[in-house]
Amino acid sequence: MTDLAQDPRWRRFNDREFECPCCGKRFGGVYDVVFDHPDPWGHGNRAKSGEDILWAGKNWLSSDLCVQDGDYFVRCIMPFPIIGSDQSFAFGVWGSVSKDSFKHFYMGFDTSDYGDFTGCFSWLSNNIPHVGQDDWIPCDLMIEDPTKRPVLYAQSKAAAVRAHQENGITFDQLLDIYASAGNDIRPHLLDG
Numbered sequence: 001m002t003d004l005a006q007d008p009r010w011r012r013f014n015d016r017e018f019e020c021p022c023c024g025k026r027f028g029g030v031y032d033v034v035f036d037h038p039d040p041w042g043h044g045n046r047a048k049s050g051e052d053i054l055w056a057g058k059n060w061l062s063s064d065l066c067v068q069d070g071d072y073f074v075r076c077i078m079p080f081p082i083i084g085s086d087q088s089f090a091f092g093v094w095g096s097v098s099k100d101s102f103k104h105f106y107m108g109f110d111t112s113d114y115g116d117f118t119g120c121f122s123w124l125s126n127n128i129p130h131v132g133q134d135d136w137i138p139c140d141l142m143i144e145d146p147t148k149r150p151v152l153y154a155q156s157k158a159a160a161v162r163a164h165q166e167n168g169i170t171f172d173q174l175l176d177i178y179a180s181a182g183n184d185i186r187p188h189l190l191d192g
Contacts (some may be wrong), residue, residue: 038094040071071099080164089177093128112146137158
């Protein structure tokens, strides 16, 4: 395992006092990449709308739940450890679940009391960059801490993604993910 503490880019990335010599930009370390809605949702961006719940006929999207045309989605996190560090990165993604699983989750959502419901099967419903995804990924949605969002773990059928979740991603892969999400910070971490 490579110790990222030896990588000057990693040190700059995590140093809140470091300023990019070309633009003065500062960084505060690892941040997550979050999807506003599941990919099948075609009714706009909830966060940009300013609404707590974005309605489109009978379809609706909140910050944590979504119903569209008989499909049910739950906001989750999908964690990836960073090789050579004690930190993790996560995608804020959406998982598609069955109607029954959605009902079980919904019943405990406001109280964080999910009873016997500890998780369910889910399809990852966002296309995540740079982790080997080439199709919809079968996952296990797990309630690990009832006060936090559920966690998605790729099943063994999604070997590349599962391997990244188990073994980690490199710092360069993390930087590629950030660039794919529209924030290419690589040039700002180089020597001045």
